[in-house]
Amino acid sequence: MALVRLRGPLKKLAGERADHPLEGGTVVELLHELEQAHPAVGGWILDERGFIRRHINVFVNGDCGREDTPVSAEDQVDVLPAISGG
Amino acid sequence: MTELLVGTKKGLFVLDGQPDAEFEVQARAFAGEPVEYAMRDPRTGRLLAAVTSPFYGPKIWYADDPLGEWEQAGGVALPEAQDAALERIWVIVAGEGDGMLYAGGDPGVLFESRDGGATWELNRALWEHPTRPTWSPGGGGLCLHSIVPWPGDPDRLALGISAAGVWLTEDGGRTWRQGNRGLVARYLPEEAREGSASLCVHRLQRAPLRPERMFMQFHGGVYRSDDAGETWAEIGAGLPSDFGFPMVIDPADPDSAYVIPLTADTDRVTPGGRVGVYETRDAGESWTARGDGLPQEDAYLTILRHALDRRGEGPALELYFGTTTGEVFGSGDAGASWFTAATHLPPVYSVRSDVAG
Numbered sequence: 001m002a003l004v005r006l007r008g009p010l011k012k013l014a015g016e017r018a019d020h021p022l023e024g025g026t027v028v029e030l031l032h033e034l035e036q037a038h039p040a041v042g043g044w045i046l047d048e049r050g051f052i053r054r055h056i057n058v059f060v061n062g063d064c065g066r067e068d069t070p071v072s073a074e075d076q077v078d079v080l081p082a083i084s085g086g
Numbered sequence: 087m088t089e090l091l092v093g094t095k096k097g098l099f100v101l102d103g104q105p106d107a108e109f110e111v112q113a114r115a116f117a118g119e120p121v122e123y124a125m126r127d128p129r130t131g132r133l134l135a136a137v138t139s140p141f142y143g144p145k146i147w148y149a150d151d152p153l154g155e156w157e158q159a160g161g162v163a164l165p166e167a168q169d170a171a172l173e174r175i176w177v178i179v180a181g182e183g184d185g186m187l188y189a190g191g192d193p194g195v196l197f198e199s200r201d202g203g204a205t206w207e208l209n210r211a212l213w214e215h216p217t218r219p220t221w222s223p224g225g226g227g228l229c230l231h232s233i234v235p236w237p238g239d240p241d242r243l244a245l246g247i248s249a250a251g252v253w254l255t256e257d258g259g260r261t262w263r264q265g266n267r268g269l270v271a272r273y274l275p276e277e278a279r280e281g282s283a284s285l286c287v288h289r290l291q292r293a294p295l296r297p298e299r300m301f302m303q304f305h306g307g308v309y310r311s312d313d314a315g316e317t318w319a320e321i322g323a324g325l326p327s328d329f330g331f332p333m334v335i336d337p338a339d340p341d342s343a344y345v346i347p348l349t350a351d352t353d354r355v356t357p358g359g360r361v362g363v364y365e366t367r368d369a370g371e372s373w374t375a376r377g378d379g380l381p382q383e384d385a386y387l388t389i390l391r392h393a394l395d396r397r398g399e400g401p402a403l404e405l406y407f408g409t410t411t412g413e414v415f416g417s418g419d420a421g422a423s424w425f426t427a428a429t430h431l432p433p434v435y436s437v438r439s440d441v442a443g
Contacts, residue, residue, distance in 0.1 A: 009142065040158075044142045047171035048164045055141045081141040 002075040004030055010045065010079060014038040027058055028067040030077055045079060055082040088397055088416075090439050091133070092408055093121035096432035098135055100152045105404045105418025109427040113152040123392055125178050126440040127187065127202065134159075134203045136175035136189070144174050146189060148203045161206040162189070162197060164213075177392065178203070179233040182240035190230030194221055194247045198259065209259050212245075217264075220283045224248035224305070231391055232290035236297050236314075244290060244300065244315045251285035252302075252315050265311075268318035272306045273351070289333040289391055290315075293340035299369075301343040303333040308345060310370050321370025326357045332394030336403050336420065341369040344376075344396075344421065346389045346407060355386035363394075363405065363421050376421030387411060392436035408434025 001021040011018050015038060022037070024030035028050060035042045045056055051067065052058060058065045059078040071077060090101040090109060098121040103109030115121075116137050124135040133152055138144040146159040164172050173192040181188055181198075189197040189206060196209040221228060232246030244265065245253040252265040264283075271279050271286070286305030293299040301321075302309040306329050308322035322328030327347040336342040344365050349357045356362065361380040364373045381387070387409040394407040403420040406427060414428040414437065 043145075043163055047143060048166050048168065049171050050167060051171070053141065053143055 001073055002030055002071045002077055004034055004077045004079065006079055008081065010041065013040040013044060025070060025072075026067065027052075027060065027065050027069045027071060027077060030071060031079075056080070057082045088404060088406075088439055089126070089441075090406055090414065090427065090437060091124040091126060092414060092428070092431060092434055093124045093135070093392075093436035093438075094408075094412075094432035094434050095120050097121055098124050098137075098152065099428075099431060101414070101428055103427065105416055106425055108425075109414070109416075111428075115149075115152050115156065116147075121435065122174060123177050123436045123438075125180075125438045127180050128440050129180060130202055132202055134178045134187070136178060136191075138174050144172050144191065146175055146178065146203065146206065157204070159199070159203055159206055161208075164195065164208065173227055174229070176229045176231040177233055179235065181243075182235050182238065186240065188233045188235075188243075190233050190245065190247075192227035192229045193223070194218070194228040194230050194250055196230055196233070196245065196259070211255075211260055212253065212262050215262055217283060221247070221250040222284050224286045232287065234290050234292045234300065236292070237294045239297075242297075242314075244292065246287035246290040246302070248288065249284050249286035249305070251283060252287060252290065254315050265315035266318070267316060268311075268320075269304060269309065270307060270320070288331045291333050291335045291343065293335055293342075294337045296340035299340050301333060301335060301370075303330050303345055305329070305351060308333075308343075308370065310343075321366070324373040325364055326362065329354075330389075331391040332389055332407065334394055334396045334405065336396070336399055338399035338403075339367065342367050343370065344394070344405065346394060348388065354388050356389075359384045359386055361385050361387055361415075363407070363417075363424075365421055376417070377424070378422060379417075379424035380415060387413070390435055392438075393434050395437045395439050397439040397441065404439065406437050406439055408437045410434060 004020040022033040092099040097117045098115045100113040101109035147156040149156040175191040177190045185202045187199040197206040199206045234244040236242035241258040254265045289303040298314040300311040309318040330347045360382045362375045362377040397404040405417040408414045410433040412431040416427040
């Protein structure tokens with residue numbers, strides 16, 4: 001299983017747990033699995049269209065990923081807010 | 087004591103004070119987050135806030151105590167796997183039915199809550215309206231920003247959408263029709279105006295003592311309707327500019343309205359560096375500047391759509407407005423004189439002065 005790592009409010013919404021081992025072949029499949037396991041996360045990372053929100057960054061083993069980025073067991077997927085703001 | 091809920095670019099500020107002196111900050115919630123709108127349901131005292139995190143998207147939150155735990159409301163989302171995402175919640179309004187609340191958002195959507203704001207449901211009739219593909223957003227998005235109930239009749243409602251005009255229902259939101267006759271979109275070429283759906287309503291208000299009377303601040307033009315929003319007549323003559331965003335009325339006087347003119351759509355600051363709140367007491371026949379105590383020199387302020395509110399009525403009408411430079415001004419005498427209620431806040435998005443239930 002891939003390991004999805006959360007921080008800040010996302011971690012809090014996901015049962016106060018940072019690390020989530022999840023099944024899925026792409027980033028978006030993992031994120032849907034995360035939403036299934038923790039419905040409170042729904043709408044926070046993915047919007048209604050199934051897109052990762054504009055100012056959320058996803059890294060797969062340290063490389064920038066998108067919805068359709070493939071993932072496999074042993075991969076680490078970090079989800080964190082972008083360094084944007086004003 | 088008057089309570090002000092001030093939504094800002096960097097959180098919700100709860101202020102209180104007397105309407106003649108500086109207010110105190112009693113609470114701050116959602117630190118660092120844009121709070122576009124916050125209101126207190128006058129029937130229950132419950133606070134509701136529309137917060138659009140730049141990271142995590144728009145949400146509605148509710149609490150009984152601003153310093154306590156805020157709960158995220160459920161159902162504030164568009165149908166999944168379609169072509170649109172909810173961008174922002176612009177306004178939350180108490181309805182006429184028990185526990186009924188409405189929320190308006192971008193892209194031109196209406197949500198309804200029947201449990202005081204804990205859960206919400208998209209109004210499908212407006213979402214699936216056959217004209218929706220012709221709706222166009224204004225500069226701030228396709229924003230449903232004005233929700234105007236009819237006192238005592240939960241079935242009748244008017245909506246203002248920028249830039250998709252006025253929408254009316256008489257069956258509790260099961261069907262919707264436009265109410266745009268008389269509006270003139272001066273920002274379109276003359277030959278494109280007739281029948282255009284690109285109508286940039288900025289704010290709608292209804293006179294509760296004569297509910298068929300409505301007032302509108304338009305994108306260039308101030309209007310009045312005497313037939314519940316079916317037809318509109320321009321009443322902006324006499325104002326230094328008929329461009330602006332916020333508008334309130336004195337609920338005790340169906341002939342009253344207040345606006346804060348800005349120079350023009352290309353220069354959205356107070357005209358001539360003078361801050362003026364303008365009042366009509368004759369349904370728009372004439373306008374009077376009500377600016378005693380407001381900055382009158384080199385004051386180029388911007389007051390956003392929901393940054394003006396009122397409390398009370400008649401001679402004791404209180405008025406409050408906030409600026410994008412973080413000031414809040416107030417009047418305890420229907421605009422005759424003004425005081426500075428707050429300074430040094432973040433840019434003000436909204437001001438509400440609901441009375442707790």
